[in-house]
Amino acid sequence: MLLTVKNLKVHFKHENEVVKAVDGIDFALNENEVLGLVGESGSGKTVTALSIMKLLPERGCFQSGEIICEGKPAIVFQEPATSLNPVLRVGEQIDEAVLVNRLRSFNSTCTHKGYRLNGKSQTVQNETLNLLEKVKISDPERIYDSYPHMLSGGERQRAMIAMAIALNPKFLIADEPTTSLDVTIQAGILELILGLKKDLDMSVLFITHDFGIINKVADRVLVMKDGKIVEGGEKREILSRPKQDYTKQLLDAASLGAKTYSRPRRSEIGLNHKSIITVKNLNKSFPVEKGIFKKEKEKIQAVRNISLQIKEGKTLGLVGESGSGKTTLGKLIIGLLEPDSGSVGTQKSIQIVFQDPYSSLDPRMKMQDIVLEGPTIHGISKDEKEKVLRDVLFKAHLNYKDRLKYPHQFSGGQRQRIAIARALAVNPRILILDEPVSSLDVIIQLELLNLLKDLQKELSLTYIFISHDLRVVEYMADDVAVMYKGEIVELAGRDQIYRAPKHPYTKRLLSSILSI
Amino acid sequence: MRKLFQNKLAVFGASIILLLMLLAIFAPQITPYDPTYINIKDALSTPSMKHLLGTDSLGRDLFSRMIYAARIALLIGLIAVGLACVIGVFLGSIAGYFGGKMDSFIMRFADIMLCFPRFFLILAVIAVVGPSIFNVMVIIGLTGWMGMARLIRAEILSLKTRDYISASKMLDASHFFIITRHLIPNAIGPVLVSFVFGVAGAILTEAGLSFLGLGVQPPNPSWGNILMEGKAVLGVGWWVILFPGLAILITVLAFNLLGEGLRDMLNPRIEK
Structure with a gap:
């Protein structure tokens, strides 16, 4: 045994409230093994690591139980x-x-x-x-x-x-060492x-929070939830025959890509798939200033000569690693950025949902004011506003009772739904979804993706779904465009991209998917 | 807010300010004498039950004069800095939000204003336009907005890249809407702190000007001009100079304590 943890409890006291970050866990790390500790955010995995490393703050933190280490461990952090x-x-x-x-x-x-x-x-x-x-x-x-x-x-x-x-x-101890990195890295x-x-x-x-990584690296797995270990055992055992409902739920959510093909394709009756957005030869570069006097200017070509058509009622998935220009392309399409050259043609109204649910909502506005921002700007009557509010909150699966709360009182998933409700309040035909689920836990991810799918069906919306996560794109998209260094290197139907990729970069991306 | 109440010094400062405000508002009810009533017979009487803080060289009741002076000090402090705030927030938010040439123009103008030593600029302007309460207020306001403008500009520069601003733009929000509904409410915290510190500064400036005879004009009382009058009789009437001096000290201290409390409250990184 290199490490034995016995009945470890770590409680934080915060303004007369006790948060049980780790609540009585036992485990051991054997020699020459990789033990995967998996759980959603807030499950106590990092606190466990910090208490093994004796890195917890001394004030306001109460630790009990036993940690027996053989030798001093080393740690690699996420960021x-x-x-x-x-x-x-x-x-x-x-x-x-x-x-x-x-x-x-x-x-x-x-x-x-x-x-x-x-x-x-x-x-x-x-x-x-x-x-x-x-x-x-x-x-x-x-x-x-x-x-x-x-x-x-x-x-x-x-x-x-x-x-x-x-x-x-x-x-x-490797604490989410690859979470902030691109898949190929x-x-x-x-x-x-x-x-x-x-x-x-x-x-x-x-x-890690990612079962794909667990499958790749771990020998044994511990599943954590709310400071407790709910299940532990050999990797194969856990992945193929999970005993606890929570583990099953996690695995289901994490394996969404694998289920795509078994799902019936959605009905396409009544949609005539004409193109709703036409993008022609779009170019955008950003100047990079160098030197003390910022005289030398270099240009980074974020979007390079991109042309594409987006079909009505369909979802275009835009995949690429960080810096590939996918967000820039999204911003060009909705007009938040001006292109250097080229054009975006559409007559329909477009709205956007951003990645970070913490910076996409004004922290000083109540939920109802956030959702009704569009209608307020367009100046509609009070009664109508109330109607719109009830309608979009229902659509976004939000509780009308919460309308007077502020953003910090909502969870990440709820915040993202508020952002969706805000967009829906002005009846858009097209939604640009810029990494809408990247900052969420897998179970919440699946919920939100399904909500988006339902909304698309119900309101016949067109989506541009931007993501670095190939599995999520596979789940959502009808067509997929792969971006690399500002260019679209491959654009085809989903099945073709995922089953018979042509471009070497697409192949490389696909080979880096860690499936369960 | 609760954090502010936990800060004992800030609560102390706030209660003194509250007390001063009450005294100032109810001055006519509280004061036993007319602050400008001259009674030479009682000149320079020591503090007693009849005259709580004694009288000055013209026999005016010092307690009454001090209360009315508090009225003027707070009035000038709040209105002058309020004016500075309005100008600073307006120019700073425009500079921060629009950026580019507008930003350069406004901020260079602020830099030029900051080049003048403030007190001497005020002295010079007062010398031209003549001393009065109104002039002092306006001039303190017009010369005090630069710090506020810088503060709010810096806040807005970082806030304007947030996604909720982009989302607002996508909802066809006007610039005015974005600035007034999103940016200013989120950027106002530091300005509030600066406002409170500014009031302390403005009260000092007013006292200084009045002391030099360029602020509140006699017979209207001001802590500054009571001090000046007291200077002449320092040898025989220590109380004439002591009490207004203490009043200035305590008031400025109170505003500074409250300001520091607010600053700590708004900065989550300072944990005690």
């Missing part, structure tokens, strides 16, 4: 951009970890301070370079001298992993963690 110090070179930060490790094995009286920067020698640097090589970073010397902002997300996460393994840990990082586990003979406690 590599904030885990690295932006004013130090990456190499120096890894040096620090190397030094700390030496100090620890030295275990003598010499203080940390005395050993630090001035004690930095060639051997430390060599060890760091060695570590960078181990995490398979290309060009370790360049990375050593780079500042964190010069690295890509994947490189940063590799640097973090290098720092973690510098400590020669017996086991590694994610595959590489997972590969790396599995490789290191084998090479360095360590165990991994892998925390």
Whole structure:
């Protein structure tokens, strides 16, 4: 046993309210295994990790139970951009970890301070370079001298992993290490963690919300909910024969892509699929200012010569990794951005639903004022407003009783439904859905996707569904456009894209899907 | 809000301000004498039951004069800074929201205004237009909006990229609607703090001007001009200078304490 957790409880006290973040969990981590800890946000997985690392705040936090660790563990966090110090070179930060490790094995009286920067020698640097090589970073010397902002997300996460393994840990805690990364990068990082586990003979406690990742990396799985472990066991056992309803629900929601083909296709009677939006040769670039006087200007071509037609009553899925220009294209289509050249032709009204339900609602407005913003702007009577409010709240599955609450009193899924209700209140024909479910937990994701499907059927809406998540797009879209570096590299019907992709980039994307 | 009530110093400041306001509003009912009534017989009498805080060199009741002076100080403080706020919020939100040339023009204008030492600018303008309560208010207001404008501009620069602003644009909201319904309500917090600090500053400025004879004109009482009159009789009547001095100190302190309390309340990162 590398790690034994016995009846661990972590309670937070917040303004006379006790939040039981972790509520009595027991588990053990064996040698040479990957233990997956899976759960939705707020289930207590990260708090568990932090309490193992002794990183919990001392104030307002009450911990009981036992954690027995063999050796000091190392941790890799979700957000590599904030885990690295932006004013130090990456190499120096890894040096620090190397030094700390030496100090620890030295275990003598010499203080940390005395050993630090001035004690930095060639051997430390060599060890760091060695570590960078181990995490398979290309060009370790360049990375050593780079500042964190010069690295890509994947490189940063590799640097973090290098720092973690510098400590020669017996086991590694990986807390959602790939969540903020693109899928193609994610595959590489997972590969790396599995490789290191084998090479360095360590165990991994892998925390994630994604069953696809669990399926790829884990040997055993623990499912957490509300601070408790609801189910645990061998991966194959859990994935194929879950015992608890909650696990089943999670798995159902997570495997939505797999069920698409078995679902009956929706009725298309009464829709004459003429094109409702015509996009012609659209170009958009953003200037990047450089130098002290911002004189040198470079251009980033976010959208490059895109033409497409969107059919009435259908869903066009727009997939691509971050920076591929999909959001820019969406903003160009609704007119939030002006194109450099090209045109967007449509006579119909378009509305948009954004990704982040926290910044898409005005925090100082009541729910009813948010939903009725469009009608208020267009100046309709009070009685009519009331009617619209009741109507759209019903459509968006929101409770009329909550109309006087403020956004922070709603959950992420509810907020997203408020954003949908706001859009529906002005009777749009077309909805642009910009990553509408990316920030939500899987069960809520499925609910919202089904709501969107129902609304489309009921109101014969046309959707442009922007997402980086191929499984979600597969579930939603009729046609799929794959974007890469500002261009549409492939545009075809869904089945064709997913079953017989032509473009190599599409193939690469599809191969990085982690299915259950 | 609850956080503000937990801050004892802020509550202390707020209660003093409330007390001052009550005194100012009910001045005619509270004061035992007309503040301008001259009674040479009683000149420079020491604080007693008859004259709570004594009398000045012309025999006017100091307590009554102080209460009426509080009225003027608060009036000038609130209205002058209110004016500064209106101008600052208006110009700052336009600069932040529209950006570009409009922004450069407004903010450079603010920079130019900030180049003048404020007190001397006020002195110079008062010297031209003549001293009166109204002039002092307007001039303090016109010279105090730059900080507010900068604050609200900075807030709006970050707020205007939020998705709810884009959503509002998609609903055909006018610029006016977006600025007044979304941006200003979300950006007003720091301005409120600045308002409270500003009032403290304006009360000091008014006292300074009146002390120099360029603010409130005798026989109307002001803490500043009572101080000036007291200066002449310092050797024989310490109370004439002590009480208005204390009044200024306590009032400014009260506004600053409230301002700091508000600032802590609005900044969630300061946890004590």
